[in-house]
Amino acid sequence: MSQSVDAGADRRQIDISVPTRGRAPWGSRALKWLCWLAGAITMGVLLLIVSYILANGIPEFFFRDEEGVLRFKDQLFAVRYSSKNLSMFPAIINTLSMTGLSLLFSVPLGVGGGIYLAEYAKPNSKLVKVIRVTAETLAGIPSIIYALFGMLVFVVTLGLGISMVAGALTLGTMTLPMILRQTEESLLGVPMSYREGSYGLGAGKLRTTIRIVLPVAMPGILAAVLLSIGRISGETAALIFTSGTGTRIAGLNDSGRTLAVHLFKLQEEGRAVGASFAVAVVLLIIVVLMNALSAYVAKKLTTKG
Template sequence: MSIKRKLYIGFMCALMWFCALLTCALVAFILIYVLVKGIPGISWRLLSSKPSYLSGTIGILPDILNTLYIIIAALAAVIPLGAGAAVYLNEYAKNKRVVRMIEYAAETLSGIPSIIYGLVGMLFFCQFLNMQTSILAGALTLVIMNLPTVMRTTQESLKTVPQSYREGAFGLGAGKWRVIRTVVLPGCMDGVVTGCILAVGRILGESAALLFTAGYAHALNGFFEGLRSSGATLTVALYVYAKERGEFGVAFAIGAILMVMTLLINLTAAAVGAWFKKRRSL
């Protein structure tokens, strides 16, 4: 082997190593930096109260609840819509052009940046449908945003339901809807669950789409009252505290909570994936 080739191989190897290490180091740095700076700021009072101007304390309970409300509301709508669209594509659609159109639309949706979702959500849900700046408007905006995700994962798992199951059910005399309800849908649960986990992760991290649709308020509300009123999620609260109020301690505490949640969601997604894989292979 010539020196030139040896040098090339050595150089490329070193470069690959360096880049892979750099990627890992970046993740480790961000994770550790946020956790180290954030965890000391997490206290029971922070987690269990709302901000008070009288005592000058900051609490993020309203933001936690708002995040929960928005996740619940968005999932409640995105699961039937996304899974339904996937069922239509996989089970009903015969017209190739309709299929291509829907798939193209889904691809387009997943490429649109969240700030544009925020603007259109503000124009359509808040102004045109007169919902004002509310959690519900924010949740509906996120529904459109997450539709392609849930649709894609459901579609993938629908493809793994064996054709013979459907044929068997049809052969027993079941109608199309009955086959879908009793054979197809139970078979694609793993796709729906995976889609939901991905969607939760995305909703948890979303901020630009919520700034103008769900707003900044920190009021403590119940679920249905909360849906109708404006409220900041954890990410929006982080942005407001860091950028507009200079409360970096609180911002890092929220950041640490978000990092832990992200970690948990990733672990859950991996565990659920492994569980379904194991169940399928049985």
């Protein structure tokens, strides 16, 4: 293994030793270190972001009172937001209801559509191709275009006004392709024998799909739903002109800011950096939680199947 990587093939000797043993040519070693360097940069960047947000954000939840005792800053979770307490509590509730409303729209449609693609459609029909292409297109559309779409269609044309419903319909459309595709893939992963066994026992198509196939595919679908929750709670651009920036706990027809929009507005208004860090911590925790849960249920799928 003494010749350089760039040596011509004709001058290359056949070497049957395991190549990783001994001293590899410098070109090979350089490539290897370059790869490890890139991996280290990727991990380093993630660690930097997470630790920077946590290190600056977590102290913002506490303060020292007159006697120097460390106390929890419960004004950050006051029921009403004011420019004085900068409470994120209404935003947390709005994030929850926004997530619920969006999923109410995207989960039934996504799962239903996925069932059609996997169980009913002829695999190579024209319609299936069109559905696939449009789902891919939807997945690639940036959130600012969704913002325009939501504003023009739901807020103005359908007359919903700047409201939670308008925002939820916009985000529902945005998360639809992910749930659709994941449902289809999970269903296709269920072995044919399950269906055949069910048919053999006299069950019909629908019964087989709902009672036998869907439960087996459930972890995969759930993983997609959890990732969608992460996406919905982190979305800003698509919400600013659809569900708006209202600071109260919003009803269906009210404008209300989610946590991500709250962070964006705090920054835009140049308000307290500390409160912003605290919101960033909560957002980060939500995303970590959803990712972990999603990986956990996805793993359940692979160990079961």
